Amino acid sequence: MYNEQLKHELSKRWNTLQTALQRENGDALLVTSNVNLFYVSGRIFSGTAYIVPDQESLFFVRRPTGLKGENIIYIRKPEEIPGHLQERGLPLPKYLFMESDSLSYNEYVRYEKTFSPERIGNGSRLLREARSIKTIYEIGRIMRSGVLHAQLYERIPSLFRPGMTDLDLSIEIERECRRLGSLGLFRIFGQSMEIFMGSLLAGDNADAPSPYDFALGGAGQDLSLPIGSNGTPLKGNISIMVDMGGNFTGYTTDMSRVFSVGKLPDLALKAHDTSLKIQQEIIRTAHPGVPAAELYNLAARMAEEAGLSAYFMGHRQQAGFVGHGIGIEINESPVLAPRSKEVLKAGMVFALEPKFVIPEVGAVGVENSFLVTDNGLEQLTLCEETIIPLD
Amino acid sequence: MYNEQLKHELSKRWNTLQTALQRENGDALLVTSNVNLFYVSGRIFSGTAYIVPDQESLFFVRRPTGLKGENIIYIRKPEEIPGHLQERGLPLPKYLFMESDSLSYNEYVRYEKTFSPERIGNGSRLLREARSIKTIYEIGRIMRSGVLHAQLYERIPSLFRPGMTDLDLSIEIERECRRLGSLGLFRIFGQSMEIFMGSLLAGDNADAPSPYDFALGGAGQDLSLPIGSNGTPLKGNISIMVDMGGNFTGYTTDMSRVFSVGKLPDLALKAHDTSLKIQQEIIRTAHPGVPAAELYNLAARMAEEAGLSAYFMGHRQQAGFVGHGIGIEINESPVLAPRSKEVLKAGMVFALEPKFVIPEVGAVGVENSFLVTDNGLEQLTLCEETIIPLD
Numbered sequence A, B: 001m002y003n004e005q006l007k008h009e010l011s012k013r014w015n016t017l018q019t020a021l022q023r024e025n026g027d028a029l030l031v032t033s034n035v036n037l038f039y040v041s042g043r044i045f046s047g048t049a050y051i052v053p054d055q056e057s058l059f060f061v062r063r064p065t066g067l068k069g070e071n072i073i074y075i076r077k078p079e080e081i082p083g084h085l086q087e088r089g090l091p092l093p094k095y096l097f098m099e100s101d102s103l104s105y106n107e108y109v110r111y112e113k114t115f116s117p118e119r120i121g122n123g124s125r126l127l128r129e130a131r132s133i134k135t136i137y138e139i140g141r142i143m144r145s146g147v148l149h150a151q152l153y154e155r156i157p158s159l160f161r162p163g164m165t166d167l168d169l170s171i172e173i174e175r176e177c178r179r180l181g182s183l184g185l186f187r188i189f190g191q192s193m194e195i196f197m198g199s200l201l202a203g204d205n206a207d208a209p210s211p212y213d214f215a216l217g218g219a220g221q222d223l224s225l226p227i228g229s230n231g232t233p234l235k236g237n238i239s240i241m242v243d244m245g246g247n248f249t250g251y252t253t254d255m256s257r258v259f260s261v262g263k264l265p266d267l268a269l270k271a272h273d274t275s276l277k278i279q280q281e282i283i284r285t286a287h288p289g290v291p292a293a294e295l296y297n298l299a300a301r302m303a304e305e306a307g308l309s310a311y312f313m314g315h316r317q318q319a320g321f322v323g324h325g326i327g328i329e330i331n332e333s334p335v336l337a338p339r340s341k342e343v344l345k346a347g348m349v350f351a352l353e354p355k356f357v358i359p360e361v362g363a364v365g366v367e368n369s370f371l372v373t374d375n376g377l378e379q380l381t382l383c384e385e386t387i388i389p390l391d
Helices: A004-023 A034-041 A078-087 A105-115 A123-132 A136-159 A166-179 A203-207 A266-285 A292-305 B004-023 B034-041 B078-087 B105-115 B123-132 B136-159 B166-179 B203-207 B266-285 B292-305
Strands: A028-031 A046-051 A058-063 A072-074 A095-098 A119-122 A198-202 A238-247 A252-261 A323-325 A332-336 A349-352 A355-358 A362-365 A368-373 A376-379 B028-031 B046-051 B058-063 B072-074 B095-098 B119-122 B198-202 B238-247 B252-261 B323-325 B332-336 B349-352 B355-358 B362-365 B368-373 B376-379
Touching (some): A004 A028, A004 A123, A004 A136, A058 A078, A105 B105, A166 A198, A198 A203, A198 A362, A252 A368, A266 A292, A266 A355, A266 A376, A292 A332, A332 A349, B004 B028, B004 B034, B004 B136, B028 B034, B034 B123, B046 B078, B058 B078, B095 B123, B136 B252, B198 B362, B203 B238, B252 B349, B252 B362, B252 B368, B266 B292, B266 B355, B266 B362
Antiparallel strands (some): A355 A362, B028 B046, B323 B349, B349 B368
């Protein structure tokens, strides 16, 4: 089913999860969500992966047909799994880890009945922790996304035409993104956050509060998806923040850049400059061992010292974080937030987005994706960071 | 928060759910998923809706800030809800319905602890049943999506350029779809089905089995999203099936049309013709009271009589349904499948997609969205149904 490189890669990931299971005295980890099936198998399939501490992982597949491999067993329903385990001489798990943060209640109960374990642990946590430290292979995919993501942003000024609305420009950027190889959708942990390919926020629409847990809002086109562009004409003296997802490889980068039409007031320019300074200071400070919360506090303090607290991470509604882990999903571990308990480790990848919303002007600031290395941060999304005039 | 029309509409929906609660002797229904929050409130918000049999619905909102209304109560976390209920003189529910098909296990347990009901029922079922019968207002939104969806498909031939791959054409259709007002993403029930804006399947790629529960597959661009276009050049003698979602209004229509380059073999033309005949026969047969399974059986029997069973709803991998309810999500009730227990009712809306995959040629057949009325089916996606040559 795979080439040697991916086989080697997957066995590294299984090792990480096996070590975690051993540490927790778990007997097995049941993997059921698309995102985590992709992590443990290198592809999306319909079915279940079964990870045990001391044997090869098994893959119980419903669809697609035609997958081949020693550890692939076709099933029609999960209830067939225990029989297959017994056939292979494997005991049923007494302490089973399941994805209780993402499995629906009814699915969870179905698996619980199928395996009747004595005890169930939170497999979502194990997988989240494992995935927070990226392998070299994963870093390669993220870096590739970052390169294409930056190429997209370099092309944005050439896509602007006078008379456009925010939606018009967004649609041209989305098309260019797809032409560069974007898979279109990017994945988000949890069911409550929904967004199309990203957002383009022009002028005061950046100050429209959204229901979602994204850094900024925007009224959107419809109350069924109230986020992002709302038809604002790109004229007057406004900023245009582009924050599109960069899923070109199954692994996503995140970046934002600011463009302008007309002339922005000094307050907006100062806020943008402060964002760049925050980024600079965090690059200087961040390295393995630094608490994620400390980075948030640093950013919030610098915003305060610049007298910009009222605009930091939003204005009418403010977000409570300044960065977030990225990988297969746009919201992984670590979270750069005041109450985060996470500590930076080499191999973590996160997006840093100190942003400001200036009423009647729009959003300013910069967002980039960074890899944590032993020597500090490595920036994965590289292109011009100043405000670029479109007109 | 709303105009009078939407207020009236929402009270009708609450009535439907209240009647269902009374029938089941339930004390309250807790609504937590975005899709169902949109259904009961007319907008997406972060929070919880609380429906009781004999009082106004309450909305406990975390985000966005600034919503106003008598029945809107701002909270920071769900644990605050019981206190608010007591303040309003409302008892805690003994028999509580929750969305156990979509709430994650951990969220479910959190709500369970918050309310400590004696008994919990499956609220997902109540909501699915209620939503399966569309109101006039909802039908209006679906019809509007259908009109725009058909406009999009009429423009497809003008988007084709010689030398294009399936992806190139798909990207131009996606752009046109957005320019016509599409919100981009459409919603899918369950976590296992993922797709970008829809799929365009050219030639033999239509026969690549997918892991998802969509009617047809396609290898896709990457193993992280193995569905749809895969870079197939649009040349030779192949069919091109376009199956894009039509979410222009928060309510989606579904339709597929087939285009061709070169000359298609008789087998493909016969299969397309059979699809049209199946559709015609189902239009003739379907009316309130007809079991959904009967419509599937009719389609499968006609495919068999035409000697096309081996190609019906896929070839290397075959889908087990020929139609599906649509609305806020692309996969609602009823399902036209052999073991479906559902019976058609006036107000149901479903997509009918009798399709065939001919090896080395591609997919043929037609898909349209239909409303069930007292007088039979009303087609909501109207445009040319023959195979349209692009070259």
